[in-house]
Amino acid sequence: MIFSLMFFDITYWMYLIVAVLYLGFWLSRNKWLGQAATVFTFIALFANFMFLVSRTVESGHAPFSNLYESMVFFTFALVAGYLFMEFKYKMKVVGAFVMPLAFLALVVTSLLPFRYQSVEPLNPALQSIWLEIHVFSTFLGYAGFALSFGLSIMYLLKSRKGASESGGGPIGIFPKSSVLDELAYKTIAWGFPFLTVGIITGGVWANYAWGTYWSWDPKETWSLITWFIYAAYLHARVTRGWRGKKAAYLSISGFIAMAFLYWGVAFVLPGLHAYA
Amino acid sequence: MGIFSKVVLKVWKFFTLLRVTIVLLISLALVSVLGTVVEQGKSAQEYISVYGEKVYYWLTVIGITDMYHTWWFTTLLSLLALNIIICTIDRFPSKWRSVSHQKTDVSLRFIDNLSNHGAIEGVKARPAEVKEKVINILKKNRYKYEVSDRGEEITVMAYKGKWARFGSDVAHVSLIIILLGSIFGGIWGFKDFQPIYVGETRAIPNTDFKIKVNKFWIDYYDSGQIKQFNSDLSVIENGKEMLRKTIYVNEPLYYKGVRFYQSSYGLAWGKVKKAQFVLVDKETKKQIGAPIFINWNEKIKVAGADDYEVKLVGFVSDFAFDEKNKVVYTNSSEHDNPAVRIELYKNGKLISKPWLFLNFPGLFPVMDDASKSDLILTNYQPIQYTGLQIGKDPGVNVVWFGSIFLGIGFILAFFMFYKRLWINIKSCSDTVDIHIGGMINKNRIIFEREFNALVDKFRDGLIE
Numbered sequence: 118m119i120f121s122l123m124f125f126d127i128t129y130w131m132y133l134i135v136a137v138l139y140l141g142f143w144l145s146r147n148k149w150l151g152q153a154a155t156v157f158t159f160i161a162l163f164a165n166f167m168f169l170v171s172r173t174v175e176s177g178h179a180p181f182s183n184l185y186e187s188m189v190f191f192t193f194a195l196v197a198g199y200l201f202m203e204f205k206y207k208m209k210v211v212g213a214f215v216m217p218l219a220f221l222a223l224v225v226t227s228l229l230p231f232r233y234q235s236v237e238p239l240n241p242a243l244q245s246i247w248l249e250i251h252v253f254s255t256f257l258g259y260a261g262f263a264l265s266f267g268l269s270i271m272y273l274l275k276s277r278k279g280a281s282e283s284g285g286g287p288i289g290i291f292p293k294s295s296v297l298d299e300l301a302y303k304t305i306a307w308g309f310p311f312l313t314v315g316i317i318t319g320g321v322w323a324n325y326a327w328g329t330y331w332s333w334d335p336k337e338t339w340s341l342i343t344w345f346i347y348a349a350y351l352h353a354r355v356t357r358g359w360r361g362k363k364a365a366y367l368s369i370s371g372f373i374a375m376a377f378l379y380w381g382v383a384f385v386l387p388g389l390h391a392y393a
Numbered sequence: 394m395g396i397f398s399k400v401v402l403k404v405w406k407f408f409t410l411l412r413v414t415i416v417l418l419i420s421l422a423l424v425s426v427l428g429t430v431v432e433q434g435k436s437a438q439e440y441i442s443v444y445g446e447k448v449y450y451w452l453t454v455i456g457i458t459d460m461y462h463t464w465w466f467t468t469l470l471s472l473l474a475l476n477i478i479i480c481t482i483d484r485f486p487s488k489w490r491s492v493s494h495q496k497t498d499v500s501l502r503f504i505d506n507l508s509n510h511g512a513i514e515g516v517k518a519r520p521a522e523v524k525e526k527v528i529n530i531l532k533k534n535r536y537k538y539e540v541s542d543r544g545e546e547i548t549v550m551a552y553k554g555k556w557a558r559f560g561s562d563v564a565h566v567s568l569i570i571i572l573l574g575s576i577f578g579g580i581w582g583f584k585d586f587q588p589i590y591v592g593e594t595r596a597i598p599n600t601d602f603k604i605k606v607n608k609f610w611i612d613y614y615d616s617g618q619i620k621q622f623n624s625d626l627s628v629i630e631n632g633k634e635m636l637r638k639t640i641y642v643n644e645p646l647y648y649k650g651v652r653f654y655q656s657s658y659g660l661a662w663g664k665v666k667k668a669q670f671v672l673v674d675k676e677t678k679k680q681i682g683a684p685i686f687i688n689w690n691e692k693i694k695v696a697g698a699d700d701y702e703v704k705l706v707g708f709v710s711d712f713a714f715d716e717k718n719k720v721v722y723t724n725s726s727e728h729d730n731p732a733v734r735i736e737l738y739k740n741g742k743l744i745s746k747p748w749l750f751l752n753f754p755g756l757f758p759v760m761d762d763a764s765k766s767d768l769i770l771t772n773y774q775p776i777q778y779t780g781l782q783i784g785k786d787p788g789v790n791v792v793w794f795g796s797i798f799l800g801i802g803f804i805l806a807f808f809m810f811y812k813r814l815w816i817n818i819k820s821c822s823d824t825v826d827i828h829i830g831g832m833i834n835k836n837r838i839i840f841e842r843e844f845n846a847l848v849d850k851f852r853d854g855l856i857e
Contacts, residue, residue, distance in 0.1 A: 206838070238614045241621045241642035241655075299838050306835075310803040317796045324789065326643045328654040328782040329584065331575070333461045335429040345422035349415045356411040374422070386429055 121175055122234060124168035125189065129227060131161035132192070132220040139212035144287055151209045158200060158216070165193045176236045181252035182243055184383055185233035188226040190252070192219045194260035198304075202264065206300065210290050214267035225380075247322035255315030259375060261308025262347070266372035268301040269365040276362060298361065301368055302354055309347050316340050336390035339378040346371040408479040417473045424469065428460035474572055477565045485562060492558050495813075497541040497550040504815050504830035509841060511848040513827045516855050520547050520820045523827065523855060527816055530854050534847065536814065549816040558834060560806025567799035574791030582786040588778040590661055594629055597783060600651055602630040607637075609658055609779040622655050624779040650785050657780030662710035662726045665689060668733045669772040672697045673755070674765065681766055692738070698766050700739055707734030708773070712750065721748065733770055735759070810836050814847075827851065 138154035141147070168189050172180040180186040199215045202208070239248075275294040291297065319337070320330035331337060350367040353359035382390070394402075407413060431452065432439075440449045440458060456463035504510055516523060524540065524547050531538050536551035587604075589595045594605040608625040621641045628636040628648045638646045646653040667688045672681045672695060682697040692704035709723040712732040724730070731751045737744050737759065747759050749770035759768045810833050817828040829848055833840040 238616070238618055238620065241619065244621070245643040296838060299836075303836065303838075306807045310800075310807050313799065313803065317799070320796075321793070322643075325645065326654070328645065328652060328656070328784040329786075330789065330792065333428065333433060338425050338429045338461075342422045342425050345418045345425070349418035349422070352411050352414050352418070356415060359412070359415060382429075 119175065119236070120171040121168055121180075121236070124164055124171055125223075125227075125234075127164040128161060128168055128189070128192070129220075129223045131157065131164055132196075132216065132223055135161050135212075136216040136220045139209070139216045143210050143213035143290065146290060154209065154212055154216075155200075155203065158196060158212070162193065162196050162200065165189065165196065169193060172236070176238070178239050179249050179252070181248055182237065182239055183233055184380075185226055185229055187252060187256065188222055191256050191259055191263075192222050194256050195219050195222070195263050198260045198264055198307075202300070202304075206292075206296075208292050208296075210292070211267060211271065211300075214271055215264060218263055218267060242326050245322060245325065247318055247325065251315060251318040251322055254311045254318060258308040258310075258312035258315055259379065261304045261311065262343075262372050262375050265301045265304040265308065265368050268297050268304060269368040269372075272297040272301060272365045273362065273369075276365075298365070301365065305347055305350060305368060305371075309344075309351065312340070312344060312347070316344065334390060335382050335386035336378070339374065339382050343371060343374040343378050346374055405479060405483070408476050409483045411480075414473075414476050414480070417469065417476060421469055421473065424460075424466065427457055428466075431457050431460070433461070434459055470572075474569060477568060481562055481565045488558060488562070492555050492811075495539060495550050495552065497539045498548055499550075499815050499817075501817050501819070501828055504817050504828045507815075507830035507832055508837070509831040509833075509844040511829050511845070513829075513848070513852050513855060515821075515824045516827065517824055518855070520545065520818050520825055523547075523818050523825050524549065526854050527818065527827070527851065530847075530850055531814075534850075536812075545820050547818040549814075549818070551814040551816065552812065554809050554811045557805050557809035557811040560802050560804070560809065562802075564799055564802030564806055567795045567802055570795030570798060571792050574788040574793075574795055577788030577791055578786040579788070582784065582788060585783040586656065586780065587783060588657070588659070588661075588780045590664060591777045591779065597651070599785070600649065602628055602635070602648070604653065604781070605629055605634075606779055609777050611658075622658055622779075624655055624658075624781070626653065626781075650787065652784050654782040654784070655779070656782035659726055659778060659780070660710070660728060661708075661776040661778045662723045662728075663708060664776055665705075665708045665733065666774040666776050668705055668708075668770060668774075670703070670749075670768050671771050672766050673769055675758075675767050676765075678755075684771060687735075692736075695768065698760070698764060701760065701764070702738040702741070703768065704736040704738070705733060706736050706746070707748075708732070712748070728775065731773065733773060735768075810834060810840070812840065812843075816851075827855070 135154060135157045138150055138157060142150040142154050169180050172186060172189075176182070180190060195215065196219050199212065199219075203212065271291055272294055274288055275291045275297055292300075316337075319340070323332070323337075324330040346367060350364055350371060353364040353367055435458070437449070440452065444452065452458050456465070460466055505512075518526075524542070527549055528538060528540075531549070531551045536553050538549055538551040541548045541550070583599050585598060587595060587597070589604060589606045591606050591609050594603050596603045605627040606624055607627060608623075610623050612620040612623065614620045623639055623641045625639045626637070626646055627634045628646070636646070636648055640646045640653060640655050642655050645655075667686055670685045670687065672685070673679060674681055685693070685696060685703075687693055687703060687705045689705055692702055695701040695703055707721075708731070709721060710726065710728040710731050711724040712730045713722050713724040714720075715722060721732075721734075732748045733751075734746060734748050736746050739761070744761060745759075747757060749759060749768070750756055751770050751773070754769040754771070755767060760766065813832045815830045819826050819828075829851065831840065831844045831847075
């Protein structure tokens with residue numbers, strides 16, 4: 118019996134339940150649904166954590182060695198980050214835009230070819246302490262960007278013409294658009310330094326393994342593209358004429374670039390970074 | 394003002410605009426995509442087979458086949474660098490002034506107009522007492538402060554985290570340092586790749602030493618998957634072994650600023666250790682005597698055909714012939730069509746230098762017509778090589794220094810905040826009114842709560 122696969126399934130279904138609960142809370146404003154959503158999120162996060170633990174025990178290395186393992190780490194960071202935000206800012210409705218993302222992430226993970234699921238020893242290139250540091254910090258960054266993506270979508274919905282600042286309708290329950298904008302910034306201000314550390318530690322590692330810290334490999338280049346977009350976002354937010362909607366669109370483009378950096382490069386573009 | 398300085402001023406003004414930064418960043422992001430869609434640095438043949446000759450022509454004209462080194466991509470990067478430098482220089486002095494010379498003596502209107510403000514009115518105490526209490530609370534909350542005392546009206550300016558203001562400057566300077574490091578590496582460094590045969594000593598270009606490969610081996614997991622590639626290397630300088638180290642992936646050898654990385658391995662395509670031949674009867678095709686083994690570059694007598702001697706002089710792993718230049722070469726590093734070349738001597742005189750094919754024994758007779766027997770290649774023992782990536786990069790430490798500095802800048806910019814408070818203490822007949830205003834450079838939501846909590850602390854401290 119491979120425990121990690123069992124925990125994967127539990128996490129998978131739990132995130133579906135949680136996503137439905139948060140969506141239900143958003144549309145019905147039922148307080149109990151909201152409470153249940155938070156409680157179930159904790160359980161789901163624990164199952165997610167148990168996947169990471171059991172996988173580490175089974176494989177003998179950190180669960181960062183391929184797309185399958187890293188995706189489950191991604192959802193863990195995303196949901197943990199979300200819960201932190203929910204408690205700090207007391208906003209449940211954001212869950213309706215984050216939890217479906219976590220569930221969707223596991224749906225695509227479950228569609229990966231079976232060979233990704235099997236426990237493999239590390240190949241020579243991955244045997245380095247930099248694996249842990251590089252992947253860990255990169256994925257904290259990814260989690261921040263995914264949160265900001267959900268928040269930016271909410272911001273765009275909220276700041277549409279005709280959408281009321283408060284009151285009725287599904288949009289009415291959203292936090293103020295200025296709060297959404299600020300939180301989207303906060304999550305990017307979290308993700309951006311971690312992505313940067315991820316890129317730099319990747320360079321340090323590449324310098325050890327391949328003899329060059331930067332070779333314009335597709336993975337490296339796409340990480341830089343994502344970095345450029347979020348750098349543009351950070352500058353847009355303090356530039357007249359670029360604040361608000363334009364900045365939100367930049368945040369969404371950044372997330373799309375990140376998704377391609379993560380998945381597209383692995384499947385579409387050939388390169389050195391052939392693990393995930 | 395001369396025309397020249399007018400132009401310089403205009404250019405300077407242009408590059409101080411953040412809009413320019415945003416446009417440059419987005420352009421770099423968009424353009425960079427191109428170089429990932431079209432594979433970089435492939436051979437002309439490969440491009441033509443994918444895109445056709447016409448498209449390939451245009452790709453090379455624009456430079457997309459080696460995009461990140463084209464003049465226009467470098468120009469875009471340089472413009473961004475210029476933008477960073479000018480913005481930093483342009484903003485720094487006024488920023489420094491605003492932080493080092495805080496305005497303490499602000500008006501009541503200024504405080505009440507701040508986005509975070511509160512008031513505590515009718516405190517029964519004298520202004521000087523209130524001031525002491527306020528300062529105590531500020532100290533407890535680790536604020537630094539300055540006081541402007543005019544007796545009846547006292548203004549306290551408190552602040553913390555002023556270095557957070559310079560986080561973005563530190564980060565921007567770091568980016569320039571990293572860029573400079575990469576330029577140093579490009580100018581004074583070099584990159585090379587050398588496949589070196591096991592047992593061979595190879596002089597390394599651009600250095601004054603040699604590398605000897607003592608051994609190459611692969612470690613396997615119990616499951617049969619590859620665990621590690623290893624090469625046992627010696628550094629030879631002036632005929633002496635200076636250093637010996639086993640390198641593997643993620644563990645290079647370092648000597649005199651040059652690093653040697655385990656990069657690949659395989660069987661040599663231009664040399665063998667030894668080859669095995671048999672002599673056969675031309676008529677009956679039957680083997681005569683025992684097989685003959687010849688080492689590389691060795692000359693031996695052919696047993697059974699005593700007039701003849703054979704020397705092993707050449708090898709290609711995948712035989713191909715260039716008709717134009719009349720040379721033999723190997724088509725690939727695979728051992729798909731191995732062939733050895735021998736020198737054939739008769740009575741001590743060189744008579745021919747034929748190629749023998751392992752896959753096509755006896756295709757071309759080797760011996761002359763006078764001989765009743767012929768020589769056939771039956772086997773060979775290949776030599777293993779280890780592929781070493783070689784690199785010297787004197788800029789790399791500059792890059793790492795810049796990276797650490799960048800980290801510091803990010804901590805200041807993203808995780809620390811510059812907070813300022815102004816507290817106006819004004820006596821109003823026998824009571825005192827206190828107005829408090831606060832400002833933060835970012836992270837307003839969090840500050841709103843912190844500010845309100847602080848106002849409550851003042852209230853509790855003053856009306857006990």
